[in-house]
Amino acid sequence: MKDKLDKLIAAASEAVASAKDQIQLQQVKSCYLGKKSELNRLMKQLGTLPREERPEFGKKINLAKQEVEKLLKAKDEELKSSAYQTALVKDKIDVTMPGRKLGKGSLHPITLAERIIEDVLIGLGFEVAEGFDVEDEFHNFDALNTPEDHPARELTDTFYLGKDVLLRTHTSTAQIRVMETHKPPIRIISFGKTYRNDNDASHSPAFHQIEMLVIDEGINFADMKDMLNLFVSRLFGEKIGTRIRPHFFPFTEPSAEMDVQCVKCDGAGCNVCKNSGWLELGGAGMVDPYVLEAVGIDSEKYTGYAFGMGVDRIAMQMFNIPDMRMLFENDIRMLRQFG
Numbered sequence: 001m002k003d004k005l006d007k008l009i010a011a012a013s014e015a016v017a018s019a020k021d022q023i024q025l026q027q028v029k030s031c032y033l034g035k036k037s038e039l040n041r042l043m044k045q046l047g048t049l050p051r052e053e054r055p056e057f058g059k060k061i062n063l064a065k066q067e068v069e070k071l072l073k074a075k076d077e078e079l080k081s082s083a084y085q086t087a088l089v090k091d092k093i094d095v096t097m098p099g100r101k102l103g104k105g106s107l108h109p110i111t112l113a114e115r116i117i118e119d120v121l122i123g124l125g126f127e128v129a130e131g132f133d134v135e136d137e138f139h140n141f142d143a144l145n146t147p148e149d150h151p152a153r154e155l156t157d158t159f160y161l162g163k164d165v166l167l168r169t170h171t172s173t174a175q176i177r178v179m180e181t182h183k184p185p186i187r188i189i190s191f192g193k194t195y196r197n198d199n200d201a202s203h204s205p206a207f208h209q210i211e212m213l214v215i216d217e218g219i220n221f222a223d224m225k226d227m228l229n230l231f232v233s234r235l236f237g238e239k240i241g242t243r244i245r246p247h248f249f250p251f252t253e254p255s256a257e258m259d260v261q262c263v264k265c266d267g268a269g270c271n272v273c274k275n276s277g278w279l280e281l282g283g284a285g286m287v288d289p290y291v292l293e294a295v296g297i298d299s300e301k302y303t304g305y306a307f308g309m310g311v312d313r314i315a316m317q318m319f320n321i322p323d324m325r326m327l328f329e330n331d332i333r334m335l336r337q338f339g
């Protein structure tokens with residue numbers, strides 16, 4: 001009997017040793033410990049033996065079983081650790097290798113132009129106010145003295161998002177937002193995106209404006225001219241001439257448009273200024289008393305001026321960008337030039 005069990009253990013030991021992976025080891029296990037195994041068969045025979053032989057016999061089988069289990073367990077651990085080692089070698093990462101370089105971004109020409117303009121105006125004593133892209137009719141039209149039947153309110157000119165919800169058509173909305181929450185004296189600028197239902201070679205449905213608002217006691221048209229001339233000379237240089245032409249805006253009275261001498265040809269006439277020698281800078285005027293009253297500012301006591309200009313064309317001139325669409329296509333070859 002002892003012999004038989006020793007042989008069984010020896011055979012199991014050999015089978016365990018030759019198992020190459022967990023699947024084979026599992027097969028060895030069921031062969032030597034499973035239901036149909038020799039050890040199990042011997043165990044079942046226990047009942048047929050004389051009573052006094054049974055304990056001795058049972059103990060021997062159990063010892064043999066334990067021996068086989070020990071062998072299996074040792075092999076199992078060995079297989080697991082060698083699988084781990086192989087994985088370690090296979091998946092090795094060289095942490096000392098240099099990383100992939102991330103490209104450095106650059107500011108968009110519109111942002112650059114905005115910062116240059118903003119710097120000049122902050123230098124002239126203005127504070128920056130925020131506005132909203134999404135507005136209501138009160139801030140975009142009503143408070144700015146724009147009549148109910150004004151063409152700018154038409155669907156063909158304004159993007160409506162819903163009833164009384166629209167994309168602002170100009171940054172003049174910031175005038176109203178500021179005057180609603182601040183008492184004069186007011187000296188602010190506000191920069192942002194503006195939207196109009198326009199799309200051709202020289203118009204984009206989304207563009208950028210910068211707004212200026214000054215409200216105080218005793219502000220007059222000459223103050224406005226003086227400030228705008230100073231602004232232009234700081235932005236384009238002392239030599240650039242300006243002119244003011246009469247114009248109309250519902251929210252200013254009197255209203256004007258300001259031109260600067262063409263920065264490309266110094267006023268001689270070229271393709272940029274369409275041979276006129278002048279470039280349109282923006283709209284301006286004395287804030288209409290109706291606008292002041294709409295936001296609860298005493299128009300007998302306070303006066304002021306507002307000015308609004310497009311930033312996209314200025315950016316094109318500053319950086320020699322020939323086509324407005326290039327500003328919005330975000331072609332990486334063009335953007336990289338501003339790094």
Ligand code: PHE
Nearest residue numbers: 170172283284285306307308
């Ligand atoms: N909001 C006007 C426009 O978009 C410009 C403007 C601003 C005119 C301030 C006068 C005063 O055309």
